[in-house]
Amino acid sequence: MATTFRGLHESGCFVIPNPWDIGTARYLRKLGFQALATTSAGFAFSVGMPDADWTVPRDLMLKHIAEIVSATDLPVNADFESGYSHDPQGVAANVRLCVETGVAGLSIEDATGDSEKPLYDLPLAIERMKAARSAAPDIVLTARAECFLVGHPQPLRESIRRLQAYAEAGADVLYAPGVRERSDIQAIVAAVHPKPVNVLAIAGLKVSDLADLGVRRVSLGSSLARAAWTGFIRASKLIAEEGSFAGLDGAVAYSELTEVFRDIAK
Numbered sequence: 001m002a003t004t005f006r007g008l009h010e011s012g013c014f015v016i017p018n019p020w021d022i023g024t025a026r027y028l029r030k031l032g033f034q035a036l037a038t039t040s041a042g043f044a045f046s047v048g049m050p051d052a053d054w055t056v057p058r059d060l061m062l063k064h065i066a067e068i069v070s071a072t073d074l075p076v077n078a079d080f081e082s083g084y085s086h087d088p089q090g091v092a093a094n095v096r097l098c099v100e101t102g103v104a105g106l107s108i109e110d111a112t113g114d115s116e117k118p119l120y121d122l123p124l125a126i127e128r129m130k131a132a133r134s135a136a137p138d139i140v141l142t143a144r145a146e147c148f149l150v151g152h153p154q155p156l157r158e159s160i161r162r163l164q165a166y167a168e169a170g171a172d173v174l175y176a177p178g179v180r181e182r183s184d185i186q187a188i189v190a191a192v193h194p195k196p197v198n199v200l201a202i203a204g205l206k207v208s209d210l211a212d213l214g215v216r217r218v219s220l221g222s223s224l225a226r227a228a229w230t231g232f233i234r235a236s237k238l239i240a241e242e243g244s245f246a247g248l249d250g251a252v253a254y255s256e257l258t259e260v261f262r263d264i265a266k
Helices: 002-008 020-028 040-046 056-072 088-097 121-133 153-170 182-192 207-213 223-242 254-264
Strands: 012-015 074-077 105-109 142-144 172-173 197-200 218-219
Touching: 002 197, 002 218, 020 074, 020 254, 040 056, 040 223, 056 074, 056 088, 088 121, 105 121, 105 172, 121 142, 121 153, 142 153, 153 172, 153 182, 182 197
Parallel strands: 012 218, 074 105, 105 142, 142 172, 172 197, 197 218
Antiparallel strands: none
């Protein structure tokens, strides 16, 4: 499965959507997507927790990742946050556990969860990436530089510096979530070439636009989960606050969903 997943990154540009349960995973498979990725935020919301560093316990996340892996025959990339450990040895041990779920790839980020010092110092971040690589030599390793998300004063410059270092440390795919400007995306792609770059979907841009910028993989993060929550929140608020069922207008029919999953289950 890892070989198949690795091959998707060799040319072109593909979308890797993020389901948060078995049903959404299987529906995305039915739509023809070639790979899936877990979403720490989408899963956290589904179990009534915020998406904060390690709020969802490691073992619960591993169970969820295994569930998504077993839901379809597609390769799965695990959103494994910062590896559930600060030190490289702990990252390596946890990455081994993640690999045991059957994932084809996983991502490790460099955010500490500490607002006073939101990013690991680069030497430690590099050691953490090397530890993840040594613990998972065969799967696709994605390195995330969180500079844009933590408010770094020079997010593009620091992201490039970090992603280049992570590539040297053995990362297969480079990812700076939160980058939005076309020129910034092009700069990242050029700086880490020929390594493939993942970009978080950007409103107003199509897959073809990102492909033209040299992006190889587009992930959706929590977007699909938040889209589902948008409909749920609107409908339930109208009922609770106004006694109105207007929020249910346009909802997919019960019979349609039943037929979809009856067909999937064949």
